[in-house]
Amino acid sequence: ATLFKELMLETAALKDLLAKPKQIVITTHHKPDGDAMGSSLGLYNYLIQKGHHVKVITPTDYPQFFDWMPGNEEVTIYTEHVEAANQLINNAEIICCLDFNNLVRINEMGEVIRQAPGFKIMIDHHLEPEDFDDWRLWNINACASAQLVYEFIVNVMDEPHLINKDVAACLYTGIMTDSGSFRFPLTTSGVHRIVAHLIDAGADNSRIHQLVYDNSSESRLRFLGFCLSEKLEVLTEYHTALISVTHAELERFQIITGDTEGVVNFALSITGIKLAAFIVERTDKVKLSLRSRGDFPANEICKRFFSGGGHRNAAGGSSTDSLENVVKQFKSILPEYKKLLIQ
Numbered sequence: 001a002t003l004f005k006e007l008m009l010e011t012a013a014l015k016d017l018l019a020k021p022k023q024i025v026i027t028t029h030h031k032p033d034g035d036a037m038g039s040s041l042g043l044y045n046y047l048i049q050k051g052h053h054v055k056v057i058t059p060t061d062y063p064q065f066f067d068w069m070p071g072n073e074e075v076t077i078y079t080e081h082v083e084a085a086n087q088l089i090n091n092a093e094i095i096c097c098l099d100f101n102n103l104v105r106i107n108e109m110g111e112v113i114r115q116a117p118g119f120k121i122m123i124d125h126h127l128e129p130e131d132f133d134d135w136r137l138w139n140i141n142a143c144a145s146a147q148l149v150y151e152f153i154v155n156v157m158d159e160p161h162l163i164n165k166d167v168a169a170c171l172y173t174g175i176m177t178d179s180g181s182f183r184f185p186l187t188t189s190g191v192h193r194i195v196a197h198l199i200d201a202g203a204d205n206s207r208i209h210q211l212v213y214d215n216s217s218e219s220r221l222r223f224l225g226f227c228l229s230e231k232l233e234v235l236t237e238y239h240t241a242l243i244s245v246t247h248a249e250l251e252r253f254q255i256i257t258g259d260t261e262g263v264v265n266f267a268l269s270i271t272g273i274k275l276a277a278f279i280v281e282r283t284d285k286v287k288l289s290l291r292s293r294g295d296f297p298a299n300e301i302c303k304r305f306f307s308g309g310g311h312r313n314a315a316g317g318s319s320t321d322s323l324e325n326v327v328k329q330f331k332s333i334l335p336e337y338k339k340l341l342i343q
Ligand code: 5GP
Pocket: 126, 288, 289, 290, 307, 308, 309, 310, 311, 314, 315, 316, 317, 318
């Protein structure tokens, strides 16, 4: 209830704004994950029921295992249709920014949105939001942005009856993926109640798990095997495990967007490991994915050393240095954090 106290004042104005059909753009972060797509398409499927003209624009492509989501055929990938997307953004009366809170997270789209005249709504659960929005539903204790979209529809807009099976399937996917299939600490009983409502509203939970998690190519699975058998380094002294992969190795396994998703979690699943890193040489830069246990601040490492950020237990960053140097740099950081890592 406290979450909405301050919001209530401005909610009347927002309801007014959404009372008549509007041109709306929904966008989400670079390389969208399940929560990015789930919250965006969840909101999309809600807004179209109210008669709005809605477009979802993603900054980049996203994994094929989200292609099945209702509304997917309406998604525009910014880099593939820059001019059309710019036009949509500039003509939008409302721009909804979901699952990110800093315009650098949407690449070159960021400045277009900053300059755009539309009313900007942020729905997000990441730390330290940038001040570019006109209205926000922001809570770092939400396990997923999809949870906040649910709360937006049910508690802010008072329209629980508009949670139809399409909205439900999308929001279920967002919550399922960002909560690590309902296992991370923010998966409260309240989240389970929301999920129960989504299933009652028509989310086919078993099917969604299969579509997202049992939908790998053979080469993706062989790549995972290769990472675990050949590339895993366990730094016992620092309770840290890391996997680093060259660009040539990505090509050897014909890795496509989404195929590296989840690899880092295997490194973190080793008993006693407190910090896990997946470091990969992409075409333009080296990308790091960090995961940690308990109070170890993975986001602090990403922020201090790799121009990134994220949550305490799941963070990311990048570097323009070589893969070899990034791995060296990562290892050189560990002594400073040894106390925290071994406690
Ligand atoms: P992943 O490792 O799955 O790419 O990202 C995990 C989390 O770290 C994301 O949810 C996001 O919050 C954060 N993250 C990943 N990459 C970046 C980045 O380059 N910059 C920032 N600020 N956060 C990132």
